[in-house]
Amino acid sequence: MRKILVVGPSWVGDMVMAQSLFVTLKRGGPCEIDVLAPAWSLPVLARMPEVRRGVAMTLGHGEFGLGKRWALGRELATEGYDQAILLPNSLKSALVPFFARIPLRTGFRGEMRYALVNDLRLLDEAALPMTVQRFVALGRPADAPPPPDFPNPRLLADAANQASLHGRLGLDDDRPGIAFMPGAEYGPAKQWPLPHYATLARELVERGYQVWILGSTKDHPAAEAIAADTPRVHNLAGRTQLGDAVDLIALADAAVSNDSGLMHVAAALDVPLVAIYGSSSPEHTPPLSQKVSIRYLGLDCSPCFKRVCPLGHTRCLVDISPDSVLQALDTLGAGRPRIPATAG
Numbered sequence: 001m002r003k004i005l006v007v008g009p010s011w012v013g014d015m016v017m018a019q020s021l022f023v024t025l026k027r028g029g030p031c032e033i034d035v036l037a038p039a040w041s042l043p044v045l046a047r048m049p050e051v052r053r054g055v056a057m058t059l060g061h062g063e064f065g066l067g068k069r070w071a072l073g074r075e076l077a078t079e080g081y082d083q084a085i086l087l088p089n090s091l092k093s094a095l096v097p098f099f100a101r102i103p104l105r106t107g108f109r110g111e112m113r114y115a116l117v118n119d120l121r122l123l124d125e126a127a128l129p130m131t132v133q134r135f136v137a138l139g140r141p142a143d144a145p146p147p148p149d150f151p152n153p154r155l156l157a158d159a160a161n162q163a164s165l166h167g168r169l170g171l172d173d174d175r176p177g178i179a180f181m182p183g184a185e186y187g188p189a190k191q192w193p194l195p196h197y198a199t200l201a202r203e204l205v206e207r208g209y210q211v212w213i214l215g216s217t218k219d220h221p222a223a224e225a226i227a228a229d230t231p232r233v234h235n236l237a238g239r240t241q242l243g244d245a246v247d248l249i250a251l252a253d254a255a256v257s258n259d260s261g262l263m264h265v266a267a268a269l270d271v272p273l274v275a276i277y278g279s280s281s282p283e284h285t286p287p288l289s290q291k292v293s294i295r296y297l298g299l300d301c302s303p304c305f306k307r308v309c310p311l312g313h314t315r316c317l318v319d320i321s322p323d324s325v326l327q328a329l330d331t332l333g334a335g336r337p338r339i340p341a342t343a344g
Contacts, residue, residue: 001030003079005055005102007086007093008037008045012242012261013285014131015041016268018087019153020288021135022050027151028139034079036096043243044265047155057096064092073099085138086117106138131285152288153268157250158243165248171234175210176338178329179249179266181257182222183215183237187307189279190259192317197226199322200256205232208338212236212252214245214262254334256325263287272332274325278317279304293328295320 004025009015015037022033035045036055045054055076059065073096082104084097089110097105098116106119114120119142127146128134136150166173180201184191201211210232213223217238227233240248246265249255254272257263259280266273267287275287277296281303286294296302302316309316329335 001032002083003032003081004034005076005079005081005084005097005100006033006035007084007088007097008035008041009087010038012041012044013264014087015044016153016155016261016264017132017285017288018135019048019050019155019268020132020150021085021087021139022048023151024136024139024147026050034081036076040242043241044155044246046243047157047246048153049156066095069095070099072096073101076100087135087138091116108134108138129284132288153264154270155246155250155265155268157247157269161243162247162251165244165251169234169236169239169248171212172210172232175208175232176253177210177212177248177251178204178335179252179255179257179271180211180213180223180226181215181255181260181262181266182213182226183219183260183262184222184258185216185218185260187279189304189306189309189314189317190277191222192258192276192278192320193314194222194225196318196320196322196325197256198228198230200325201226201233202230203322203326204335205230207335209253209335210234212248214240214248254329254332256329259285267292272329272334274328274332276317276320276325277303278314279306279309281305291332293332295325295328 025031032052034053034055035051036057039056042054045051077100081102084102084105086093086107089108091111091113094113094116104119105117107117108121108123136147182197213235215237219237223235223237227235249266250269252271255266256274259277263275267289272291275294282294282296297316299316
């Protein structure tokens, strides 16, 4: 059985999309897949049945850490990997597989790493416009044509953790939940306005739902602005770990999200999802699910891929109304009026 080490990406959404590569590798023949990745991503990898184990990269984001990479490479050399697949294009991401003396090291050309990657591929961006297509292509032979299709990611929630979440977080047992992911780690040009989220939350509560606002500690103030003065809207930002967020989204009737890592998590859980795009484009990193409604205006200035709107108006997001998102939920079969067991 082949043993493969995949050097994973550093972003939640990209790590979710990498599951399409893992499924592709498994379909190609018996293999064991380990993933070298940031420690935060291990709970996501634990919810991918194709992955044998996640190996924590203990370096900070952007840290070179040559000595640590050498030591980790020498430790992994004892595993006897047959191949390494490098998803990042950076030089530093190629060091550990090289130090581990893995005989076949596959990756796209980038950052002068010619001596480190001996199965070097040229990236045809026109043929592979989507990030997930590029990941899957690295799992195929070098002379294979671009993949005509790819499997969508499918995360498996932790049922035992799910059973404890309602009580631990003080959620309502008598109302279905809709998850909001309003975070904007990249910048405000990707964040649907908080008053829009608040308006949508009030309408959903009136229809008999509760709203779970998910995100990191950084997102807590934004979540508080959405939840203010509205009962049944739970600010969980900073109160859950990533694995908890995955399991909670899996329990939701639907999700509403900016273009973010948790958006890709919701898609991979096959939860009905309204995905809101502003400065970015759904053509490059779309949510990979059939249960998605994308809200994207495609203005003349879009996509600009800026962190802050260069024109100062962010109309690409402001002009997406709460009513249009509510209609999108209705189209997905979610968000329709419900009669809770206990009103209020």
